[in-house]
Amino acid sequence: MARSETGGLVSAVAVFVFFAITAGGKGFLSQTGTSDWINTSSQLGIVALPVGLLMIAGEFDLSVGAVVGATSIIVAMCHGYYSLSPWVGITIAIVVGAGIGLLNGVITVSTRLPSFVVTLAMMLMVDGASIGVANALTGASSISAIPTGSSRVIFASSWDSFDVSIIWWAALAVLGTYLLEKTQFGNWVSATGGSARAARLAGVPTSRVKIVLFVASSLGAVLVGIIETLSFSNGNVTLGADYVFTAIAAAVIGGVLLSGGYGSMLGTVFGSFTYGIASMGVFFLGWDADLTDLFVGLFLLLAVLANNLLRRMAVGRDAGVPS
Amino acid sequence: MELRSVSKHYAGVTAVDNVSLKLFAGEIMCLLGENGAGKSTLIKVLTGVEPPTAGQVVVGGQPVHFGSARDARRLGISTVYQEVGTLPLMSVGRNFVLGQEPKKGRWLARRLDLVEANRVAVHEMQELGIRRVVDGNQMVGTLSGGERQALAIARAVHFGARVLVLDEPTAALGVRESGLVLQLLMRVRQKNVAVLLITHNAYHAVAVGDRFVVMRRGQVIAEFSKGTETLPAVIRLMAGGDELSELAGLTGEGQWQVS
Ligand SMILES: Nc1ncnc2c1ncn2[C@@H]1O[C@H](COP(=O)(O)OP(=O)(O)O)[C@@H](O)[C@H]1O
Ligand SMILES: [Mg+2]
Numbered sequence: 226m227a228r229s230e231t232g233g234l235v236s237a238v239a240v241f242v243f244f245a246i247t248a249g250g251k252g253f254l255s256q257t258g259t260s261d262w263i264n265t266s267s268q269l270g271i272v273a274l275p276v277g278l279l280m281i282a283g284e285f286d287l288s289v290g291a292v293v294g295a296t297s298i299i300v301a302m303c304h305g306y307y308s309l310s311p312w313v314g315i316t317i318a319i320v321v322g323a324g325i326g327l328l329n330g331v332i333t334v335s336t337r338l339p340s341f342v343v344t345l346a347m348m349l350m351v352d353g354a355s356i357g358v359a360n361a362l363t364g365a366s367s368i369s370a371i372p373t374g375s376s377r378v379i380f381a382s383s384w385d386s387f388d389v390s391i392i393w394w395a396a397l398a399v400l401g402t403y404l405l406e407k408t409q410f411g412n413w414v415s416a417t418g419g420s421a422r423a424a425r426l427a428g429v430p431t432s433r434v435k436i437v438l439f440v441a442s443s444l445g446a447v448l449v450g451i452i453e454t455l456s457f458s459n460g461n462v463t464l465g466a467d468y469v470f471t472a473i474a475a476a477v478i479g480g481v482l483l484s485g486g487y488g489s490m491l492g493t494v495f496g497s498f499t500y501g502i503a504s505m506g507v508f509f510l511g512w513d514a515d516l517t518d519l520f521v522g523l524f525l526l527l528a529v530l531a532n533n534l535l536r537r538m539a540v541g542r543d544a545g546v547p548s
Numbered sequence: 549m550e551l552r553s554v555s556k557h558y559a560g561v562t563a564v565d566n567v568s569l570k571l572f573a574g575e576i577m578c579l580l581g582e583n584g585a586g587k588s589t590l591i592k593v594l595t596g597v598e599p600p601t602a603g604q605v606v607v608g609g610q611p612v613h614f615g616s617a618r619d620a621r622r623l624g625i626s627t628v629y630q631e632v633g634t635l636p637l638m639s640v641g642r643n644f645v646l647g648q649e650p651k652k653g654r655w656l657a658r659r660l661d662l663v664e665a666n667r668v669a670v671h672e673m674q675e676l677g678i679r680r681v682v683d684g685n686q687m688v689g690t691l692s693g694g695e696r697q698a699l700a701i702a703r704a705v706h707f708g709a710r711v712l713v714l715d716e717p718t719a720a721l722g723v724r725e726s727g728l729v730l731q732l733l734m735r736v737r738q739k740n741v742a743v744l745l746i747t748h749n750a751y752h753a754v755a756v757g758d759r760f761v762v763m764r765r766g767q768v769i770a771e772f773s774k775g776t777e778t779l780p781a782v783i784r785l786m787a788g789g790d791e792l793s794e795l796a797g798l799t800g801e802g803q804w805q806v807s
Contacts, residue, residue, distance in 0.1 A: 407659040409649040412638075416646050419635035426629065428618065428647035487637040536637070 229488055232531045233479035233495030236524045240499055244506030253509040260386040261508075266501025267394035268449050269475055270494060272468045274394075274401045275445040277476035277493035279438040281405070283418035283485030284340040286439060288329060289446040289472055291351035292322050293465025296450025298359045298368065301460020305370030306363045311455070312376060318447050325351060326443030330436030340439075348469065355462045366462045372455035381455035390452045394494075397445070401490040414438065418485030474521055475500055478528040482536065499524055549594075549625070549711055549742070554603030556589050563589035565766035566603070571711055571742040576733060578753035579746045580786055581763035587746045590763070591713050594744070595627045596620030624710030628717060633700035636689030640681060643688050644669035644703050672702040676732045694725030698732050711742045718752050730756045750782045762786055 244253050252258045272289050279286055296318040303314030329347055333340040359366045372381045382389045405411040416424035417431045424431050446465065454460045479496030481488030503520035507513075549571050556564040564586045571577055581587050592598040594605065596614030604611045607623050614620045617627070634643050645665040652661040666684020673681045678698045681691065688696060697717050704712055714733075718726040733743055733756055747753050753760060760777070762770040762785045770777075770785045777785075 403659075407662075409651065409660055412642055412646060412649055412660060415638055415642070416635055419637050423633060423635055424646065426617070426627075426633070428621075482637075486635065 229480035229532075229535065230492030230495055231480070232528055232535065233492040233499065236478050236528065237495045237498040237502060240502045240506065240520060240524070244502060244509070248506050248509040251509045251511070253506055257386055258505065258509055260388075262498075262501045262505035263391055264386075264388045264501075265504055266497045267388065267390040268453060269468065269471055269500055270394045270497035271390065271397060271449045271452075272442075272445050272465075273472040273475035273479075273493050273497050274397050274490055275438065275442040276472040277479065277481045277488060277490065277496075278401060278405065278414060279435075279442045280473070280476050280481045280483070281418045281485060281488045282414045282435055282438050283421065284333060284435055284439070285344060285473065286326075286329060286442040287341065287344040287469050288325060288347040288351060289442060290465035290467065290469040291348040291355070292325055292443050292446035293450040293453070293468055294462040295325075295351050295355040296322060296447045297454040297460040297464040298355050298366070298462050299460075300451055300454045301368040301370035302359060302363060304372075305368045305460065311370075311372060311374070315376065315451055318451060319444065322443045322447035322450075323440050326440035327436065329443070330439030333439070334432040334435055352462065359462060368460045369458055370454060370460050371458045376451075376455060380452045383456075388452075388456065390449075390456075393448065393452070394497075398490050398494050401493075405490055410434070410437075415486060418482075419487070471500055471521065474525045477532070478521075478524050480528070480532060480535070482532055483529065487536065496528075549605070549607045551590070551594060551600075552604040552606055554590070554593055554600045554605070556586075556593055556598065557601045562766050564593065564600075567763070567766075567768050568603075569594075569761060569768075571744055573710065573742050574737055574740045575758040576737050576743040576745055576756050578757035578760045579744060579763065580748065580750060580753055580760060580782065582748055582786055585748075585763040585786075586766040587748075587763055588715060589766075591627065591715055591744065591746060594620075595625055595713055624708055625713065626704035626707075626709035626711070627713045627715070628697065628700045628704055629715060634688045634696045636687065638688060639666070639685050640673075640688055640691070640699060641666035641669045641684030643699060644672070644684075644706075646703075648707055668706065669699070669702075672706045673698060676702050676705075676735050678702075678728075678732070692725060693721050694728040697721070697729050701729075701732060701736060705736055705739060705741060709741060711744065712736060713744045713746070715746045716748070717745070718747065718749060726752060748786065750779060750786060754779055754782065 276286055276289060299318045299321060300311065300314035303309045303317065304311045325347060329344050333343045356366050380389065405414060413424065413429045413434050416427065416429055417434045421431045450465065453464055475496035476488065476493045477483060477496065478499050479492030479494065481493060500521050504517040507517045551567060551569040554564060554567050555562065567590060579587050579590065593600045596617045596619050605614065612623065641662060642665065650661040650664045651658055653659050669684045670682060676698055678695055681695060688699065691699065701712065717729050721729065730752060733745065737743055745753065745757065757774060759773050760771065761768055
């Protein structure tokens with residue numbers, strides 16, 4: 226049977242071959258080029274993994290980009306502006322991020338509004354609050370922060386231009402795969418997204434499952450916010466804006482169903498690679514960066530079509546997916 | 549278990565009116581009635597989904613108050629719903645153990661025992677006569693409608709159902725698939741489970757039932773045992789008149805004698 230990540234693998238290989246041919250002579254295949262697309266993939270990948278899990282459980286999180294920005298400004302403000310230990314800002318960012326995820330989850334399960342709307346509202350509120358607070362306290366929405374000590378090693382070190390974010394990403398992918406495929410919680414995640422009603426009838430605490438995953442998705446965004454701020458030595462409210470849809474795109478390209486209930490972490494990894502390869506390939510070709518979206522959009526469209534086809538192969542013609 | 553003089557009113561509507569009912573282990577009780585007769589409402593009371601407006605639910609001689617369907621399930625009262633029992637995009641094994649997953653390992657390594665899940669699922673379905681399902685990794689979406697019902701029923705029985713309630717299990721199935729489910733119910737009966745089969749299909753009911761209750765407009769209008777009523781009589785009772793049986797030309801008795 227075709228596995229859910231096959232489409233993601235095919236996408237990643239296809240964009241890689243395309244840019245290896247067209248941009249190979251312009252540095253895409255060099256060590257810098259290679260580390261560039263892997264680093265880019267890893268940053269998106271850290272956001273996309275928990276977003277993918279949440280989507281498998283049938284919910285969306287559009288607030289991840291805003292959480293990356295909020296984290297960035299918190300970390301930079303505490304460290305760069307108030308000269309506190311980086312760990313103070315990191316701790317505050319984790320607490321704030323977890324709180325935002327908790328709110329997303331509790332509001333979604335208690336109001337039964339679509340999480341798409343709840344997290345869109347959250348995105349706007351968090352964006353607004355971040356800019357407001359940063360401007361009020363520091364007079365700027367972009368603050369420099371040069372990492373020091375242990376926080377630098379953990380979040381901002383690199384080897385031969387390969388960033389430590391790759392290790393974080395790999396570790397989270399292994400953890401996510403283990404959770405989804407090998408634990409009771411993973412069974413509950415798939416069931417919750419497949420049919421929340423059927424899952425509840427079987428005794429699965431679907432609300433708790435969703436809330437936990439909303440918190441996880443926020444914390445993924447916090448981690449990337451910390452990593453990017455300390456690696457660029459700069460905090461910026463708009464840092465995560467790209468992740469709003471690219472994280473969902475990465476999950477879908479990797480075989481996660483938009484309707485929930487099915488998907489894999491390995492697929493989401495391939496989806497993130499697709500994005501990282503396309504964005505760096507476009508860069509090395511010297512094209513306008515906006516052309517990246519052309520590729521990602523194309524693969525997203527193909528992925529949705531392929532996912533529907535795979536699902537139909539997997540479950541047969543007549544098997545509807547109850548909501 | 550039994551229901552004693554149970555009534556259920558919804559704003560302005562009396563859905564169930566003073567109904568008493570007894571279920572016995574190893575027996576299939578059929579609850580018959582046309583659409584809107586109050587069958588679904590009655591089983592909602594029985595399975596803890598809704599509290600009765602009046603009357604008592606009695607389990608093992610003791611009156612009980614269910615706060616939720618989970619309370620009822622804890623006492624071994626399980627319901628199999630027609631459309632929402634199983635997850636098409638998950639495997640047979642994963643579906644089977646959902647909510648009661650077997651685990652192995654300790655501490656952080658404590659994880660799903662998928663081998664055991666698949667083994668139990670396939671074994672229990674084979675036991676109920678579903679021979680075609682041999683691989684627990686098979687996606688439930690690839691099963692037929694009857695096999696999916698079988699999975700839901702096998703799961704309920706395996707996890708300790710003493711009373712199994714099925715609301716219209718054959719309504720969406722073809723003739724052969726319905727036969728499969730009915731045969732399976734007879735196997736469940738052999739396991740000493742009390743089965744309550746809700747249906748408006750008199751043919752299916754008389755094929756497997758031991759006792760029958762016919763409801764109309766919220767009330768029990770007839771109660772009888774296997775072999776005491778003819779099929780046309782049952783259909784007439786359900787319809788509440790002779791119109792339907794005349795339409796169907798089922799006036800001759802005898803050849804429809806229920807055995
Ligand atoms: N939640 C409810 N609110 C109001 N009326 C209801 C509700 N549920 C059922 N009823 C009414 O109760 C009657 C019996 O319905 P139901 O138990 O579903 O019948 P059956 O399952 O035999 O078709 C119908 O008239 C129906 O409209
Ligand atoms: Mg009904």
